[in-house]
Amino acid sequence: MHLPLSDMYNQPDERNLLDQMRQGVIGQPLDRPEGPLKVSGTATYAAEWRIDGCVEGVLVLAGIAQGQVSKIDRDAVLSREGVIAVIADPAMTRRPAQGMAAKAPQQDAAKVEYFGQPVALVVAQTFEQARDAALALPIHYTDADGDPVPFDPAAPGVKVEAPSSSKPVEGGDLDQAMQNAAFSVDVEYETPGHASAAMEPHATIAQWQGDSLILHGSYQMLSYNVKEIADCLGLSADKVRIIAPYVGGGFGSKLGITHEAVAAALAARELGRPVRVVMSRQQVFQTVMRRSETRQRVRLAADPAGRLIGLGHEALVSNLPGEKFAEPVTQATEFLYGGENRLLKVEVARISRLTAGSVRAPGEAVGMQVLEAAMDELAEKIGIDPIELRKRNLPSAVPVAGTPYSSRMLTQALEQGAEAFGWSARQDRPCQTRDGDWWIGMGVASAARVNMMVPAKARVTLKADGSAVVESDQTDIGTGSYAILGQIAGEMLGLPMARVDVKLGDTVHPAGAGSGGSFGAISTGSAVMYACEAIRAKLAKALGCDADALVLKDGMASGGNAPARPLRDLLNGEDIAETGTIKPGKTAKSFSQASYGAFFAEVAVHAFTGEVRVRRMTGAFGFGRVLNAKTARSQCLGGMVWGIGSALTEELAFDTRDGHLVNHDLAEYHVPVHADVPAIEVILLEERDAAASPLQAKGVGELGICGAAGAIANAVYNACGVRVRSFPLTLDKILPALPDPFASGADTAL
Amino acid sequence: MAPTLPTAHVNGQPQTLPLDPRRTLLDWLRHDLGLTGTKKGCDHGQCGACTVLVDGKRINSCLSLAALHDGDSIETIEGIGTPDALAPLQKAFVSHDGYQCGYCTPGQICSAKALMAELAQGWPSAVSADVAARPIPTAEELRERMSGNLCRCGAYSNIIAALKEVIGAEALA
Numbered sequence: 044m045h046l047p048l049s050d051m052y053n054q055p056d057e058r059n060l061l062d063q064m065r066q067g068v069i070g071q072p073l074d075r076p077e078g079p080l081k082v083s084g085t086a087t088y089a090a091e092w093r094i095d096g097c098v099e100g101v102l103v104l105a106g107i108a109q110g111q112v113s114k115i116d117r118d119a120v121l122s123r124e125g126v127i128a129v130i131a132d133p134a135m136t137r138r139p140a141q142g143m144a145a146k147a148p149q150q151d152a153a154k155v156e157y158f159g160q161p162v163a164l165v166v167a168q169t170f171e172q173a174r175d176a177a178l179a180l181p182i183h184y185t186d187a188d189g190d191p192v193p194f195d196p197a198a199p200g201v202k203v204e205a206p207s208s209s210k211p212v213e214g215g216d217l218d219q220a221m222q223n224a225a226f227s228v229d230v231e232y233e234t235p236g237h238a239s240a241a242m243e244p245h246a247t248i249a250q251w252q253g254d255s256l257i258l259h260g261s262y263q264m265l266s267y268n269v270k271e272i273a274d275c276l277g278l279s280a281d282k283v284r285i286i287a288p289y290v291g292g293g294f295g296s297k298l299g300i301t302h303e304a305v306a307a308a309l310a311a312r313e314l315g316r317p318v319r320v321v322m323s324r325q326q327v328f329q330t331v332m333r334r335s336e337t338r339q340r341v342r343l344a345a346d347p348a349g350r351l352i353g354l355g356h357e358a359l360v361s362n363l364p365g366e367k368f369a370e371p372v373t374q375a376t377e378f379l380y381g382g383e384n385r386l387l388k389v390e391v392a393r394i395s396r397l398t399a400g401s402v403r404a405p406g407e408a409v410g411m412q413v414l415e416a417a418m419d420e421l422a423e424k425i426g427i428d429p430i431e432l433r434k435r436n437l438p439s440a441v442p443v444a445g446t447p448y449s450s451r452m453l454t455q456a457l458e459q460g461a462e463a464f465g466w467s468a469r470q471d472r473p474c475q476t477r478d479g480d481w482w483i484g485m486g487v488a489s490a491a492r493v494n495m496m497v498p499a500k501a502r503v504t505l506k507a508d509g510s511a512v513v514e515s516d517q518t519d520i521g522t523g524s525y526a527i528l529g530q531i532a533g534e535m536l537g538l539p540m541a542r543v544d545v546k547l548g549d550t551v552h553p554a555g556a557g558s559g560g561s562f563g564a565i566s567t568g569s570a571v572m573y574a575c576e577a578i579r580a581k582l583a584k585a586l587g588c589d590a591d592a593l594v595l596k597d598g599m600a601s602g603g604n605a606p607a608r609p610l611r612d613l614l615n616g617e618d619i620a621e622t623g624t625i626k627p628g629k630t631a632k633s634f635s636q637a638s639y640g641a642f643f644a645e646v647a648v649h650a651f652t653g654e655v656r657v658r659r660m661t662g663a664f665g666f667g668r669v670l671n672a673k674t675a676r677s678q679c680l681g682g683m684v685w686g687i688g689s690a691l692t693e694e695l696a697f698d699t700r701d702g703h704l705v706n707h708d709l710a711e712y713h714v715p716v717h718a719d720v721p722a723i724e725v726i727l728l729e730e731r732d733a734a735a736s737p738l739q740a741k742g743v744g745e746l747g748i749c750g751a752a753g754a755i756a757n758a759v760y761n762a763c764g765v766r767v768r769s770f771p772l773t774l775d776k777i778l779p780a781l782p783d784p785f786a787s788g789a790d791t792a793l
Numbered sequence: 794m795a796p797t798l799p800t801a802h803v804n805g806q807p808q809t810l811p812l813d814p815r816r817t818l819l820d821w822l823r824h825d826l827g828l829t830g831t832k833k834g835c836d837h838g839q840c841g842a843c844t845v846l847v848d849g850k851r852i853n854s855c856l857s858l859a860a861l862h863d864g865d866s867i868e869t870i871e872g873i874g875t876p877d878a879l880a881p882l883q884k885a886f887v888s889h890d891g892y893q894c895g896y897c898t899p900g901q902i903c904s905a906k907a908l909m910a911e912l913a914q915g916w917p918s919a920v921s922a923d924v925a926a927r928p929i930p931t932a933e934e935l936r937e938r939m940s941g942n943l944c945r946c947g948a949y950s951n952i953i954a955a956l957k958e959v960i961g962a963e964a965l966a
């Protein structure tokens with residue numbers, strides 16, 4: 044049986060082709076093929092292309108939060124040495140494009156909507172000349188029409204709306220369930236805004252060839268980005284080519300095109316020469332994309348046996364007026380635990396801060412850490428182990444909707460993680476373990492992240508010499524796309540990795556999924572698999588056997604009664620090129636698909652200062668087939684590091700008087716550093732999920748963050764008895780509630 | 794006789810320093826010399842992506858003006874090893890997956906190379922129990938000494954594993 048190529052994924056592909064192959068490379072912890080380039084500084088990132096005649100542009104940001112640019116005093120800087128132009132074009136963007144927008148974001152940068160919005164671009168011969176002129180450029184403003192938009196989501200009179208992007212989930216009577224509950228919690232938590240803070244700042248080199256535009260840039264989803272930039276400039280999308288083979292991290296901030304790309308393209312068109320625009324770190328912080336702060340109310344109602352009869356999760360997030368994105372805080376709450384009486388709802392406050400959008404694991408990243416902290420509170424009230432509470436509350440189908448689960452490794456993750464971590468040594472009550480001046484505690488949290496497939500294409504060419512080339516505009520933003528797409532092709536075509544070349548990040552190739560929402564690997568990977576399947580069918584015909592009987596290994600083909608032959612002979616001097624396509628279909632609706640896991644953290648809380656140090660973490664994760672155990676493990680590790688940041692240090696701070704982002708750099712916005720990150724253990728649970736993808740794989744790029752901060756917060760409580768309901772858990776929030784550090788009570792000394 | 798132009802040696806090659814006094818060492822390496830292995834992550838000495846070795850010591854090249862380096866010997870990632878001839882540290886980063894996006898990686902490797910020299914010279918750190926004793930390259934010492942190099946992908950554990958392997962091998966040699 045063969046599924047038709049180019050099909051919607053309407054039913055699970057149970058053939059599980061990859062497990063029938065013989066090459067033995069799929070899943071292996073192979074090194075990234077591009078590794079030698081990255082470690083020698085020879086992988087070329089966006090700003091690093093050498094393009095003749097390229098001049099330098101520097102963006103100018105607004106020094107006000109709301110108003111209208113009335114005049115830009117170009118002459119004040121045009122006479123400076125090296126300065127070529129001041130660009131203030133109506134086509135310049137004032138907001139970045141959201142992920143998968145595929146159309147222009149808000150343009151007309153002269154209308155200022157938030158502090159630090161780009162309003163102009165200065166172009167000069169050198170970066171230093173452009174930077175100095177940008178700093179010196181006088182900009183005049185008039186007041187905005189209408190009422191001012193508040194800076195603070197908690198301001199009186201702030202407009203609060205139901206987002207168009209999600210509907211509330213309602214079932215039964217939650218208030219009644221709370222009244223009937225034997226045990227309940229009703230708590231409010233806060234999480235602050237977060238920045239993606241990818242290490243490579245956004246950068247674009249724009250170059251026109253006639254009426255066609257070539258961009259060397261740093262973006263995550265090229266086939267969408269082409270449409271966005273084309274729409275901004277009034278071009279047809281086939282006039283735009285994007286080249287981005289290496290992207291220095293994205294985490295959501297490069298899903299859609301943003302200011303520097305459009306400004307560079309406009310300037311290059313006006314000046315008739317290539318223009319490079321690289322945002323400064325401060326500009327990235329101030330203008331690109333923030334994760335919204337959230338205020339979350341969680342209500343949990345349990346019966347005497349610790350089973351949930353009610354679950355409420357309501358969140359207030361924020362965004363600019365009219366912006367559709369609303370942090371989908373309750374996304375995983377919908378399917379994770381039981382409780383038929385439920386209310387899940389997100390509302391969005393309209394405020395004047397930079398655009399809120401996707402930052403790694405939008406929704407779950409902040410929703411899960413709060414839900415999991417609230418579950419810890421419930422476990423304590425009931426007096427049962429928090430792992431047991433979670434295991435008791437895994438429904439057989441999604442509450443209210445009734446959708447079946449495709450697969451779910453949560454129980455296994457909790458159990459195997461607990462075993463590896465040494466959970467049995469945890470004390471039930473806080474303040475039981477001291478190590479010198481430090482309280483020691485352990486915490487657990489579930490991990491969950493929705494699985495998504497998006498349309499993707501990839502071309503695979505089996506060359507006459509018996510080697511293969513995989514081509515897609517799929518990006519590798521550190522995720523491992525080069526490695527895993529090569530492994531899928533190598534496995535399907537029976538080739539060692541040295542015989543497979545993967546070419547990515549260029550829109551001359553077929554449109555892959557792009558990197559976002561953990562969907563790149565399963566979407567583009569499935570397209571690669573289907574392309575290989577089509578090649579296999581042709582090889583089987585050439586060999587004279589059924590496709591099902593074809594065996595490919597180490598460049599040799601055999602099958603049926605046909606004698607084994609080298610691929611080179613079978614190909615007879617001809618290449619075989621096939622394009623594979625996959626699109627999401629009915630499986631996306633007929634199954635609840637998610638990746639699952641469990642986090643375990645051991646922390647130390649300083650008994651005198653409240654400082655928190657994470658001592659060790661374990662994560663166990665089930666996300667379908669592991670395509671490369673090394674790169675998948677790294678994704679999980681990275682997510683858990685984000686969890687440490689979210690738990691302890693990361694917080695965007697806005698001045699509520701004038702709306703400016705106070706900590707707009709890496710000195711003041713604290714991402715975890717080496718010293719913050721202890722030994723982290725990652726356990727990968729093998730699983731097959733045919734509903735998720737023909738690869739039997741699910742997404743893993745974001746799973747490691749989804750709940751991790753909850754495990755740390757729960758460990759802090761277990762250590763010192765302080766329950767902080769406001770992330771991050773900085774020492775100022777812990778210190779006032781710390782127990783007497785001299786009191787004896789610790790009955791376990793390390 | 795014509796005056797000698799200010800010159801630095803970069804990866805062993807003499808290079809004339811730039812005329813614009815505003816040009817940082819980082820921008821000179823990247824733009825004028827095309828040595829783009831040294832990365833710009835923040836331009837403010839906050840992330841370490843631009844770490845290079847000047848006379849064997851690590852610095853943030855974004856915080857140093859190029860014109861200050863007359864007579865200096867500068868080593869960048871390109872001087873440490875090439876794709877076909879990787880240094881042991883670079884190989885260890887590959888085999889331990891001590892990176893993801895790769896953007897902080899050259900800085901991490903330059904920093905690690907200097908760190909190894911600092912350990913050999915007996916430099917203490919903030920976490921050394923005895924500042925007069927020869928430092929022991931524990932994971933805690935390595936993390937402390939690498940904390941000027943941010944990695945947003947979160948490859949820290951793998952970077953420390955790579956360092957341990959190389960430092961352990963050196964200790965045995």
